[in-house]
Amino acid sequence: MSKLPKPVSAEGSWVKCDVKLPGKTVIITGANTGIGFWTAVDLVKRDAKVIIACRNAEKAQEAKDKIIEEAKCPDEKVVVKSLDLSSFASIRQFAEDINNTEERLDILINNAGVMLCPEGKTEDGFETQFGVNHLGHFLLTNLLLDLIKKSAPSRIVVLSSIAHKYGKMNFDDLNSTKKYDSWAAYGQSKLANILFSRYLAKQLAGTRVTVNSVHPGSVKTELQRHIHAPTGSYLFKFVVNLTQLPGFSWLMKWKTAEHGAQTSIYCAVAPELADVSGRYFSDCKVDNETTAAQNDADAEKLWNVSIELTKLNA
Numbered sequence: 001m002s003k004l005p006k007p008v009s010a011e012g013s014w015v016k017c018d019v020k021l022p023g024k025t026v027i028i029t030g031a032n033t034g035i036g037f038w039t040a041v042d043l044v045k046r047d048a049k050v051i052i053a054c055r056n057a058e059k060a061q062e063a064k065d066k067i068i069e070e071a072k073c074p075d076e077k078v079v080v081k082s083l084d085l086s087s088f089a090s091i092r093q094f095a096e097d098i099n100n101t102e103e104r105l106d107i108l109i110n111n112a113g114v115m116l117c118p119e120g121k122t123e124d125g126f127e128t129q130f131g132v133n134h135l136g137h138f139l140l141t142n143l144l145l146d147l148i149k150k151s152a153p154s155r156i157v158v159l160s161s162i163a164h165k166y167g168k169m170n171f172d173d174l175n176s177t178k179k180y181d182s183w184a185a186y187g188q189s190k191l192a193n194i195l196f197s198r199y200l201a202k203q204l205a206g207t208r209v210t211v212n213s214v215h216p217g218s219v220k221t222e223l224q225r226h227i228h229a230p231t232g233s234y235l236f237k238f239v240v241n242l243t244q245l246p247g248f249s250w251l252m253k254w255k256t257a258e259h260g261a262q263t264s265i266y267c268a269v270a271p272e273l274a275d276v277s278g279r280y281f282s283d284c285k286v287d288n289e290t291t292a293a294q295n296d297a298d299a300e301k302l303w304n305v306s307i308e309l310t311k312l313n314a
Helices: 034-045 057-071 088-101 128-150 162-166 182-203 222-226 234-243 262-269 296-310
Strands: 025-029 049-054 078-082 107-110 154-159 209-215 280-282
Touching: 025 034, 025 128, 034 049, 034 057, 034 107, 034 262, 049 057, 057 078, 078 088, 088 128, 107 128, 107 262, 128 154, 128 182, 128 296, 154 182, 154 262, 162 182, 182 209, 182 296, 209 262, 262 280
Parallel strands: 025 049, 025 107, 049 078, 107 154, 154 209, 209 280
Antiparallel strands: none
């Protein structure tokens, strides 16, 4: 892991660098709304070809039209592909399509996710938040890794959250079957994102492929649609709801989705991060992840368990 330079291209956590990306190909999962949408707009404006990978084809097409309108770019600059991160079959089909049709993949942004959802299972039988937020992106990244390495120098950006600080890797019950708490499950999935990034960064040392994780900030997006669900931490939901009332906004500084996209964009394009890998960023600068997120033994264990659960080598 390289020493982190000072963030010279960001001001007030808004990216200011004018890097252009002609001839570059980007994949952003969940780019039909929120942070992913504004990340796509920015990178298209930089002349990249952006593939928006989304579960809902209709919403994805609507997002494409809006991105083209916002970025004032040609139609071919935005490509819609179907991807359901709760289905290993869908992920494998998507990856096969990309590997067969794309000559390069310069930037992969693992942006999609679910938060505080009611107890449920993915198509393959895993707790929804662990399955989508971690296992889905774990499988996707590994299936695209050869193309990413072929395209080096290239970058992988993984959206995590400050919620990882409240997470714990429960290797005896990764699916939260013994006791389901939506907040605990979410925190575990976000911790898994950082451990995954950390381990992968070490595996990719010397390949000119960097991997960094990101906390976008407290952002008002569709990700919070389950905030009123009757499961999980009632104290957390009370505090979040309180901060959105007049007079209580000082408790939590909320960002717009466009502002929340800035750290993802920064990690994807900033020239000074060309050799920086395995770090955790917030507000366009390196931040301190928890001791649990720096646990290399857990990172390796999670990696090996994830290979088994996703049948990556099958």
